[in-house]
Amino acid sequence: MARRWNILAWSILSAVFLGMSVYLILNPTRTGVVPNYRMGATNWWAEKGLYGLEAKDSQGTHGFLYFPQFAVFFSLFNSIRPELLGEIVWRFFGFGLFGFALRSLSTTRFPRPPLLFLVLLSVPASFASLNNGQTNLPLSACLVLTAIALCGQKWNLAAFWLGLALVLKPIALAPWLLAFAVFPAMRKPLLISMIPFVVMGLLHPDLHYAVERWSKCLHKIFIAYSPENLRVSDLFGALGKSGWVPPPVLEKATRALACLGALAWVWRIFRREGLAAGSWTLWVTSSLVLTVFNPRAETNSYVLISPLMAYSAVGYWRDSKEGRWMGWVLALACIGLMCDGMGLWIYKATDVWLKPLIVIVVSPLLFRTPEAWKSEAR
Numbered sequence: 241m242a243r244r245w246n247i248l249a250w251s252i253l254s255a256v257f258l259g260m261s262v263y264l265i266l267n268p269t270r271t272g273v274v275p276n277y278r279m280g281a282t283n284w285w286a287e288k289g290l291y292g293l294e295a296k297d298s299q300g301t302h303g304f305l306y307f308p309q310f311a312v313f314f315s316l317f318n319s320i321r322p323e324l325l326g327e328i329v330w331r332f333f334g335f336g337l338f339g340f341a342l343r344s345l346s347t348t349r350f351p352r353p354p355l356l357f358l359v360l361l362s363v364p365a366s367f368a369s370l371n372n373g374q375t376n377l378p379l380s381a382c383l384v385l386t387a388i389a390l391c392g393q394k395w396n397l398a399a400f401w402l403g404l405a406l407v408l409k410p411i412a413l414a415p416w417l418l419a420f421a422v423f424p425a426m427r428k429p430l431l432i433s434m435i436p437f438v439v440m441g442l443l444h445p446d447l448h449y450a451v452e453r454w455s456k457c458l459h460k461i462f463i464a465y466s467p468e469n470l471r472v473s474d475l476f477g478a479l480g481k482s483g484w485v486p487p488p489v490l491e492k493a494t495r496a497l498a499c500l501g502a503l504a505w506v507w508r509i510f511r512r513e514g515l516a517a518g519s520w521t522l523w524v525t526s527s528l529v530l531t532v533f534n535p536r537a538e539t540n541s542y543v544l545i546s547p548l549m550a551y552s553a554v555g556y557w558r559d560s561k562e563g564r565w566m567g568w569v570l571a572l573a574c575i576g577l578m579c580d581g582m583g584l585w586i587y588k589a590t591d592v593w594l595k596p597l598i599v600i601v602v603s604p605l606l607f608r609t610p611e612a613w614k615s616e617a618r
Contacts, residue, residue, distance in 0.1 A: 242354070246346075249356040253339045256363060260335075260370055261328050268324050272372030277330075280304040281318040284311035287449050291460035301464045305536075306375075308453045309407045309440045327373065334377035335370055338362075338543075341381035344388050345551055348612050353554035361550035361571055364578035368540040375408040380544045382408065383415065383530075387523035390423065391516060391613060399429035403437055410461055411534060414499065415526035422506050422518065465535050473592045474537040475600065481593040491535075498533040502526075513609075520609040523548060528603060532596045539580045542595045548606060549574050555610030566605050573602045 264270065280290050290311060292303045304311070317333070320326035342362055346355035369377040382405035389398035402419060405412035419426045444450040471477070476491050486494075502525035510518025527545040531537055549570050556567030576598045579590040 245354055245356045249354075249359040250339075252356075252359055253335070253363070256367075256370070257332065257335050260331060263371075264324065264327055264331075271327060272374065274327060274330065274373040276304055277310070277314045277373075278318050278323075280306065280311040281315040284308065284444065284453075285315065287444075287446060289456070290453055291456045303460070303464075305410070305461065305464050307407065307410055307441060308450065308457060309437060310375075310409075312440050312443050313407050331370060331373055334373070334375070334381075335366070337378045337381040338366060341384035342547060345384060345547065348388070348391075348615070353551060353558065353612060357554050358547065358550050361553060361574040362543075362546045364575060364581070365546035366543045367578065367581045369543045372540060374540055376541055376543050379405055379408045379412060380547060382412070383523060383526055383544065384547050386415065386419070387519050390419070390426070390519035390522065393425070393515065395423075395425050395429045398426060399433040402430065403433040406437060407440070411530055411536065414502075414529050415522065418503060418506055418522055418526060421503060422510050422522065471592060472535060472537055473539045473541065474534055474596050475532045477537070478593040478596045495533050495535065499529060502529055516614045517609045520613050521607075524606050527606075528599070532599050532603075537596070539591065539595055542577045542599065545599060546574055546577055549577075549602065552606050552608075552610065555608075555612060556605070559611045570602055570605055573598050 282288075283290050290304050290308065314330075317326050317330040320329055339359075342358045343355060346353055346358055366377055366380075368374075382401045386398050386401040386405070389395075389401060398419065402412065402416045406416055416430065420430050441454065442450045475494075476486060479486060506518060506521045506525055509521040527548050530544050531541055534541065553567040553570035553574065556563045556570065577595055579594050580587045
């Protein structure tokens with residue numbers, strides 16, 4: 241019976257990806273954010289500007305917002321012809337890694353959360369990122385796989401996933417620094433993983449050009465992560481939607497305190513309760529920092545937290561009868577994260593404010609470490 245449920249889960253994942261592929265074939269110009277990735281990969285090898293700063297045009301808060309390493313990494317997909325095939329292969333990489341992460345979650349120690357439940361609860365929040373071809377989808381998978389590797393004391397593997405996350409998006413620096421600061425066994429693997437990361441960022445025939453891109457990159461990121469009048473789907477975007485726009489100083493101070501609080505919380509839990517609780521708390525805090533406290537959060541960003549909410553929901557269903565209602569609350573919250581894919585009217589009515597509100601409301605239910613997670617550490 242378990243095998244049949246797993247087959248159904250993989251069938252759902254395959255159907256979702258197949259549907260998206262057909263949609264791309266029928267709408268080849270609907271490429272989402274991938275043109276930015278193509279621009280970065282093409283301009284890197286052509287020795288042109290990546291960040292718009294060279295042409296006296298900073299592109300404001302938009303454009304190529306990634307480390308130079310991502311331009312090198314995406315060159316693999318950019319070289320595929322025809323371009324439509326490259327679009328599909330890129331999405332296969334992200335969605336395939338996401339499916340692999342869910343499968344890895346489903347094989348944690350008994351009581352095993354069935355893969356089907358994880359798919360049904362996690363995948364709805366992934367539709368927007370899959371449609372746009374965003375890096376949020378593989379980044380979410382990297383967070384899941386990092387947490388599993390940490391829980392299993394697989395330090396080198398955890399460092400690999402954090403390194404890949406850093407290539408995919410600069411905001412992955414948050415979980416990277418958390419892991420480095422809290423887990424002593426992670427420090428050496430993380431430092432070693434920086435060697436290929438640095439080499440990748442200098443992989444260019446003209447070393448001077450590659451080094452110069454780094455200064456442009458840091459400048460661009462500073463501009464992009466200090467946005468004004470940007471449509472952001474985080475705590476402050478939700479407040480702004482309600483009519484109250486907090487002062488920029490208060491906003492920045494709150495984000496900084498959230499990051500410091502995450503560090504203190506993970507450190508305290510790890511010291512008092514051990515590796516299982518510490519790795520779980522790192523996953524929780526990273527997911528919250530990258531969504532409700534992220535100055536670049538979009539509605540598509542909430543795929544970063546949907547696997548965590550899904551796993552927690554199944555944990556409440558499995559661990560105790562008294563806590564099952566909490567699992568249902570989290571399950572409904574997971575479905576709510578699909579609000580931007582429920583039709584134009586619902587999308588406009590819920591844009592920016594609903595997803596951060598959902599996560600803030602249910603976040604206390606994520607703090608408890610599930611029994612299956614503790615068993616995995618043991």
